[in-house]
Structure formats: C-alpha cells, structure tokens
Amino acid sequence: MTAPDPKELKDPQFTRETAVAARAAGKQLAALQASQRSALLLDLAAALQQPDARQKVLAANHEDLASAAQEEAAGRLAGPLVRRLVLDDKKIAGLVDGLRQLAAMEDTDAVGRILVRRELDTALVLERVVCPLGLLGVVFESRPDALVQIASLALRSGNAVLLKGGREAAATNRALTALIQEVLASRGLPRQTASLLEARADVETLLGLDGVVDLVIARGSSAFISHVRRSTQIPVMGHDAGICHLYLHASASPSMAAALAVDGKCSYPAACNATETLLWEPGAAAALDAAVAALRAAGVELHADEATRRRHPDLLAATPADWDTEWGALSLSIRCVGGLDEALLHIERHGTGHTEAIVAEDANAAAAFLAAVDAACVFHNASTRFSDGYRFGLGAEVGISTDKLHARGPVGVEGLYTYRWLLRGQGQVSTDYEPGRSGGRTFRHRNLL
Amino acid sequence: MTAPDPKELKDPQFTRETAVAARAAGKQLAALQASQRSALLLDLAAALQQPDARQKVLAANHEDLASAAQEEAAGRLAGPLVRRLVLDDKKIAGLVDGLRQLAAMEDTDAVGRILVRRELDTALVLERVVCPLGLLGVVFESRPDALVQIASLALRSGNAVLLKGGREAAATNRALTALIQEVLASRGLPRQTASLLEARADVETLLGLDGVVDLVIARGSSAFISHVRRSTQIPVMGHDAGICHLYLHASASPSMAAALAVDGKCSYPAACNATETLLWEPGAAAALDAAVAALRAAGVELHADEATRRRHPDLLAATPADWDTEWGALSLSIRCVGGLDEALLHIERHGTGHTEAIVAEDANAAAAFLAAVDAACVFHNASTRFSDGYRFGLGAEVGISTDKLHARGPVGVEGLYTYRWLLRGQGQVSTDYEPGRSGGRTFRHRNLL
Numbered sequence A, B: 001m002t003a004p005d006p007k008e009l010k011d012p013q014f015t016r017e018t019a020v021a022a023r024a025a026g027k028q029l030a031a032l033q034a035s036q037r038s039a040l041l042l043d044l045a046a047a048l049q050q051p052d053a054r055q056k057v058l059a060a061n062h063e064d065l066a067s068a069a070q071e072e073a074a075g076r077l078a079g080p081l082v083r084r085l086v087l088d089d090k091k092i093a094g095l096v097d098g099l100r101q102l103a104a105m106e107d108t109d110a111v112g113r114i115l116v117r118r119e120l121d122t123a124l125v126l127e128r129v130v131c132p133l134g135l136l137g138v139v140f141e142s143r144p145d146a147l148v149q150i151a152s153l154a155l156r157s158g159n160a161v162l163l164k165g166g167r168e169a170a171a172t173n174r175a176l177t178a179l180i181q182e183v184l185a186s187r188g189l190p191r192q193t194a195s196l197l198e199a200r201a202d203v204e205t206l207l208g209l210d211g212v213v214d215l216v217i218a219r220g221s222s223a224f225i226s227h228v229r230r231s232t233q234i235p236v237m238g239h240d241a242g243i244c245h246l247y248l249h250a251s252a253s254p255s256m257a258a259a260l261a262v263d264g265k266c267s268y269p270a271a272c273n274a275t276e277t278l279l280w281e282p283g284a285a286a287a288l289d290a291a292v293a294a295l296r297a298a299g300v301e302l303h304a305d306e307a308t309r310r311r312h313p314d315l316l317a318a319t320p321a322d323w324d325t326e327w328g329a330l331s332l333s334i335r336c337v338g339g340l341d342e343a344l345l346h347i348e349r350h351g352t353g354h355t356e357a358i359v360a361e362d363a364n365a366a367a368a369f370l371a372a373v374d375a376a377c378v379f380h381n382a383s384t385r386f387s388d389g390y391r392f393g394l395g396a397e398v399g400i401s402t403d404k405l406h407a408r409g410p411v412g413v414e415g416l417y418t419y420r421w422l423l424r425g426q427g428q429v430s431t432d433y434e435p436g437r438s439g440g441r442t443f444r445h446r447n448l449l
Helices: A012-031 A034-049 A051-073 A081-084 A090-102 A145-156 A167-188 A202-207 A222-230 A254-266 A282-297 A306-311 A320-324 A340-350 A365-372 B011-030 B034-049 B051-073 B079-084 B089-104 B143-158 B167-186 B200-208 B222-230 B256-267 B281-298 B306-311 B321-322 B340-350 B363-372
Strands: A114-121 A124-132 A134-139 A160-164 A194-196 A216-220 A236-238 A244-248 A277-280 A301-304 A330-336 A353-361 A378-383 A399-401 A407-413 A417-428 B114-121 B122-133 B137-138 B162-165 B194-197 B213-216 B236-238 B245-246 B273-279 B299-304 B331-336 B356-358 B379-382 B399-401 B409-411 B417-428
Touching: A012 A134, A012 A160, A012 A194, A012 A202, A012 B379, A034 A051, A034 A090, A034 A145, A034 A167, A034 A378, A034 B245, A051 A081, A051 A090, A051 A254, A051 B213, A051 B222, A114 A417, A124 A236, A124 B194, A134 A145, A134 A202, A134 A222, A134 B363, A145 A160, A160 A202, A160 A216, A167 A194, A167 B409, A194 A378, A202 B114, A222 A236, A222 B034, A236 A254, A236 A399, A244 A254, A244 A340, A244 B363, A254 A277, A254 A378, A254 B417, A277 A282, A277 A340, A282 A301, A282 A306, A301 B417, A320 A330, A320 A340, A340 A365, A340 B079, A353 A365, A353 B245, A365 A378, A407 B417, A417 B079, A417 B256, A417 B409, B011 B122, B011 B137, B011 B194, B011 B200, B034 B051, B034 B089, B034 B137, B034 B167, B051 B079, B051 B089, B051 B167, B051 B281, B089 B143, B137 B143, B137 B200, B143 B162, B167 B194, B194 B200, B213 B222, B236 B399, B245 B340, B256 B273, B256 B281, B256 B356, B256 B379, B273 B340, B273 B379, B281 B299, B281 B306, B281 B331, B306 B331, B321 B331, B321 B340, B340 B363, B356 B363, B363 B379
Parallel strands: A134 A160, A134 A216, A160 A194, A216 A236, A244 A277, A244 A353, A277 A330, A301 A330, A353 A378, A378 B417, A417 B379, B137 B162, B137 B213, B162 B194, B213 B236, B245 B273, B245 B356, B273 B331, B299 B331, B356 B379
Antiparallel strands: A114 A124, A124 A417, A399 A407, B114 B122, B122 B417, B399 B409
8 A cells, every 4th residue: 555645635625725825816916017917927938948947847847758658658648648748848939939929919918908987977987997807727638838828828817826737747737837936926926826736636626616716717628628517616618529510512612622621620630620520512512522532632531421422432421420529530520411501500400619611602602601600610711720719819828618608719818807897986876866756866878988 | 186287288398499499580680780670679669658568468467466466365475576566557668768778779789790800811801790699598586577678688689588487477478478579570580589488397498408598597586596507507697696895994974974875775675786784994983873873764773793882782783694694674784894904805705796885085995995806896985786787877787797707797788799700711721820831821910900
C-alpha cells in the first residue's frame, strides 16, 4: 500500500477557502486601470522569455512527459494525450505572441465601459456598466498551454480564476501558475488571483461552489462536458459536439465543393468545427462527384445513403446513427436530399447548432440558407473550419458555444463580462412616479449617451 | 369519483407536437418586417378595445372569479391570489397602452440588426446578426394580464411562445389566447405562434423539451422558480428572491433615509425589489432614528440586532435567520455595522445580487459603494423599488434576473434575442491561412461597421 498523496488529503473546505480568497483578489484586479491589466500580460510574456523561468517550465514539462511515457507504455494513457502535453520553445513563442496581441487589443478590456446612460428624471441618472463576471472556474485537459491562454483572458477581463488541469500536466501547470503568481505579486496583486487546484476531488468541490464561482469553463471531451453540465448549478461554458454539415446546392461549383469538403473534413478532423456530413441535391451530382473523388484521394472513409450509393456503389452504406455521429476522424457521412427544404430539415434534426455551410453560386439559394438555419455559425462558400475565435478576429478564444444565451459561437474575452445597473439620485422614491397620482412625477427616459 | 378532465388526458407527445409546430411558426414571425410585427401589437390593442371581444374576455374572467370565490370559501385558494386574477376595464386599458408603447418603441425590434461586419480577407466577410431565441416557454401564476404582456414581448421580438398559466385563470387565459390567435391568423401567421398549454402535466413536459424550447421564463414564487431550475436542462430566466439592503452612511440625510426606507419597504412589500434589511453605522444614528420613526408610523414590524436595540429597546430582537429572510410583508430587519467595509461584507454574505442602495451625502462613500457591490442594481440615494424594467425605460419587462450571464437585473425585450455569425466567402479554405505556410494568406480583420 502506498501512502496517500498529500494533495488528495486537502479537504473541500480548503478548496472553498481558496475560491473565496480568489474571488476577493479578483476585486483588486477589476479595480485596476486597463493599462495595468495589460501590463500584467506583457510581464508574463517577458517572464516566459526569460531564460531561467523558461528553463523551469521546460524542466517541469520534461518531468510530466517522462511520467506520461511510462503511463503510455503501461497502456494507461493514450498517445494523442501524451503528445498534446508537450510544451516546447515553439509553443512558448506562440504563447508569448498571444499574450502581446491580447495586451495590444485595447477593446478587449471592457471593464467600466458605459453601455447605457439614461436620465430617468431630473437628477436621477441610470447607467449600465460593464464589469467582470468575478471568479471563473476552469477545468481543462492535458494541454498545458491552455492554462496560460485562459489565465491571460481572465486577467485581461478582470476576472480571478481557479485552474484545474489534468494530472498528466501537474508539474507543468504548477510551474506555469508559479510564474503567473510571481507576476501578480510583483504588481502588488494577491497570488490567489490565479489559483491552481490539484486534488482529484477538487473538480466536484468546484462544481458545488455556486454563489462563489460565477462561470465554469469546461474544456475536454463531450462526455466530460456533459458530466460537468449535469453536476453543477453554476452556468457552464463548454465546447460541445459539433455535427457540421456542408450542403451542395445544384448551383455549387464542383471544384469549390471538393476544396471545401476536404478542408472541412481533413484539416483537423478532431476539431468541433470539422465537417461531419455532406448533403447534396440531385442537381449537384457533378459537385458531389468532385467532392467524393477529392475526399477519397485524401483518405476519407465515406458512409453514404442509398441514393448516393446508386451513383457511387463502392461507398460504405450509412446507418441511421451516422447522421448523429461526430466522427472526429477521417470519416464522413453523405446523404442525398430533395432540395433546400429537405436539407434544412436534415440540419434541424441532426445538427448541433454549431456551424452549417452551403456551397452555391446561386445568390438566392445562399440567402435562403443563411436566413433559415438556426445555428451559431452559418456560412456561404466557406469552410466550416473558419468557426474559430482567432479566425473571426476575436483575439484569444474562450471556447465555441452552442448555447444561445449569453455568448454564441466562437467566444472571445467578451464572454467573460457582465454588467451592473448603477442609479444615482437625490432621494427620489417610487411612489412619486405612480401612474395617475395627482402631483406625481413622470419619467423622462432620455438617453444621454 | 369525478370523471377525469379531458385536458388531463392530453399526452406528452401532443404537447411536444404543439411545441414543434410553435417553433416552426416562429420562423415565419421572425421573417416578417419589424413594422409587420408592430402591426400585430396594434391589432391586438384594437381587438382588446373592441366591445365584443372585450366582453368575451371579461365574461371569461367572471367565470374564473366565480370558481375562485368558491375555492377561496373552501380554503383552497388564498385571497391575494384571487384578487390578482381580476381583469377589469382599467387593467385592459393598461394592457392596451402597453401594447401601443411597445409597438412605438422601434429599437425594441432588433431582429436582423448587424452588430459586427468584419472583412476577414478579400471577399470573406463576417457578420454578427441579431435573431430571436426561437421558442419561449412561459410558466406564470394567476395574473392573466401577464399572458398579454409576455405574448406581446414574444411577438415583438420574433419569438414563438408556449404559455402555461395557472388553472385559476384557465377561462381568461383561453379567451386572451383566442384573441391573440385571431390577430395572428388575420395577418396570415399560424395560430400556433402563440400556443396555450392547459394540462397539469404540461409543465413537466415543457421542462423536458430541451432542443425545442430555447428559454423558459418562470414567474411565480421563489420556491416554484427553484423547482423549475432544478427540473430542466433548458436555460431559465426567473425572478428570484430579492434580499435588498438600504445602507445608511454616517453622512446620510435623516429625512432622505426615512423616505427611502418607507418607500423601499411599504410601497409594495411583496415585490422582489422591496427593501428587506436596513444597515446603519454608528455615525448615522440620527438617520436611523428618523427611519425607525417613519417605518413605525407606517406600521412596519422591526427586527433589530442588539446594537440597534440599545438605542431602540422596544424593537423586536432579530435572529440570525432574519438576515437571510425575504419578508415580502411589512417587516424589516435592522443591523448596526462598523462602517462601509462591514456593510459590504454583510451584503456579500446575505444579499441575493438583486438591488443594494446607499444613503449618503458623502460622494466618496457613495462612489466606493457603487464600485464595490456585486449586484445587478446598485443605487445611491434612490429607493430599491426603482429596479424595474418600466422605470428603467426598457418598455415592458420580461423579469428581473439575478443571474450574471445573458441578461442581468430588469430584463426588457433584449433578453429575448440571440445572434448568429454569418460568413460569406468565395470558396476560401482554412489551410490557406495556416501560420507560417509558404504562399499562405493572412487575415485582414478589418471592421466595416
């Protein structure tokens, strides 16, 4: 019997206290000037470039990689997970670039921005003012560069953050958090503004901290995110399944259809914005043929319905479950639909509200598709893979949300803000404004902004 | 044994089909011009003023009131609930006014508004466009005028709506829904755009319709709203408990303190924006005395801590539970705090994030309070009762949200919108933009709007 890891002995009360301290620390962060928050990001970029600090991070990552290699050899850890663990000079250079870009994008710091200023009556002025959400709880998988990206988004937006990474990256995450905390301390901020949770039980404790944690950001598998959503009363922002369709209209250009199908499926098959199903209508047979040829050349396994197989008999036969499958690999479903209406119906039934695209030269068909599809992202003649915060110009990305409330689609730093209503008066009371009251007052409701 | 009500026999499948039909009908509503949606509201206002139609509604309301009187006599229905059932000429006139105001407020119809237009690259243009949420599920208590208000907000914002009222108002709700459906039909829209659910089991069925219903709006008691939140995976917008504080700073004007305390507590004690707790610091003793005298004169029961009772020995002794009590009646808690910091701590521990107010002549104290309190509404020298969509100038009100995500505080029609990202290209693929790719393209990210 081995001794229990001391980290496993931390009780939930300790985690709660860490969270409460982080929340309080966040208020100091939120009270800074925007330029002071951007200075934190620049400091962190500089720290990552400093040879000593960088060496510590790389050494910690080697430690994690060595353990992971043992785990992989013992069959306890999957190869792709191990490879995502790697933090090297190139990835660090990417993080440094990202930090500098985020610091330079002034409009990403919205703390204190006044959205509404309205005179309700003389000397009774209402404002709606942007503020940080407060405390973010982030649960993420092995990729340790995610820690720096998320922490930088949190610091930029004035939010404190609890970070819970995977145990495979424990040493790297500890080294990176130490670096962030040194930057915080050197600018007179509490180290707890960004706190690392390490015990295995901390995820469940974190999910029970409603009233302390304002938003849970979950990054991992669909199954993990569903588990998180079911286990907490705290709002959750998570990448969910993306079953994205590419619909070939009769007017589709065959070469474009082939290029978009290959890019959508093959450029990163594990991504949630990858294309999973190709829909085509009888008039688009030439476009289908071009897409099928290109996909096969790229090594994609094709699962087709009967109508498609009449044209391409050597494709695999699709099963009904295929229409609801996020392949996440070099596989694709293909279905023939009667036309636009049937394509829309298929997308409504089987889509996940992520990204849907039409290939068409006919402007009316494109406009009808763009108007009708209820999804976060709807594209005409562009790859579904463009659904991405960086590509959309949002700077860094918190995630891609298939929820409709708060933030939809690729979510940048703006998803980490809320607002407050501030009202400044001189002793006004509500009964003075009651309708029909004699001698009463009426609201002016004049926008000053 | 009485025969089962036929309405109770409707199976969940029927309710699901109604919801699916409503959702489809909503798409037609969303595709209209804004002026056509406002015409629906004006038609409904005219219909409510038309003697025949109005007579039908009033007759239905008499029917409900007669049943309710019997229930009340048998002790099965509370008096206040019965009185809220009443729909008379005055209330109808109020509804007609509200409909006309909402129709006139052009900026409440945001469908199709373009929030972002950004050139990602040549001929690759991204837009972020406002759209309705889709289908709203509304569960509300006895007040039948709420049905018209909510339906009008839904129609204005292009959302279909499922309405589930209390059984006490069954006849009135049916008459009002029939009126709304006639207006819809006369403008060529499906009647199902606004559908009434009547069976008792429909609430649970509705809460299980995730993927069909986009937002549940719950209006009723705190306990009911908590039940709704726990019972569904659909996002819920609900009025929750409001434990609002009025803090008397040392610089508070005694007469203002008295007026704000009385208005905050007495103008509508059952409202969620009513003041529940008075905090005062030692320097504000004169303001406390004035407030206590005015509250007693208004018949308010006062529950005070020991420090307060040393000054006012005849007040009731507060218990610790009082700090977390939403009285909803002419009762108020009073507590002495050491100063601003202790007031903030009390509010953080016992507030519900609804509305918090300071009474102070000192501008620095007011600014510190407004900066520090994490609540939907934070007021200086104004009654907590101003927290209200109508008073804030939002037109009609969906509710007052104590959530931080999506919409916070009084929520007007804008809480019923989401957005979609539309991208129009000419066949661009993501791999062309991979960083470091030779001959690759780079994003321009130029805002066109």
